[in-house]
Amino acid sequence: MAISQASRQQTPLTGRRIFVVEDEYYLADDIGRTFRSLGAEIAGPVGHLDDAFKILHDGSILDAAVLDVNIRSEMIFPVARELKARGVPFVFTTGYDRITVGPEFQDVPMLEKPIDLAAMAQKLAALIADRRN
Template identity: 85%
Template sequence: MAALSPSRQHAPLSGRRIFIVEDEYFLADDIGRTFRALGAEIAGPVGHLDDALKLLHDGGVLDAAVLDVNIRSEMIFPVARELKARNVPFVFTTGYDRITLGPEFQDVPLLEKPIDLAAMARRLAALIAEPRN
């Protein structure tokens, strides 16, 4: 894995707006705090599917997202489909198996809970840096 340049090493998400959808309050807070420390602006966090869809349509630019697969017994797939259509990279977080995602989202990184927040940040930074169609 290529190392981040010194100017980006301490803030690999600097200037990036990261959308967080997570219904576990403390985890959402930890993710937001970690990403802010790495220079990101946080959209959310939100813990309801309806709130996630509203924020998604607020007109703001999103550079990447962290999506909990199951939000209060609702699957996050409508949000994931829209992010995919917009070419916004994202990762799923879950306690479920990958099979839950079905074939539509097999290419999306899946991070199992409990989450290594530093590894998640590195993964998002790498996804943002990848060229997209």
């Protein structure tokens, strides 16, 4: 059986480590599966801020992140601040309006739920590419 052309091609996420913080189990699982199918390694997914901080402080490299704005009734902003300080690009996912994010993160892409996972993957790939330029 021949290997398909698509399976031999590398995607912009191949070999990238993507940090996923999402408390909706099925969405977190879908995000992880989608990114793994594109060759990415997943850090997480985690659904608690404590677990997110453990990954942030474990010494590993993070190439990009997907952050749900509200994790179990807690706002994700402390994690977002640390990623921003490290220069790690990220997107927010949310069911809230942009006003919830406030001016500090107005430059961060926000994807409304339900999420278009292909569009999310493209957005993260573009953010990673921009970071390298």
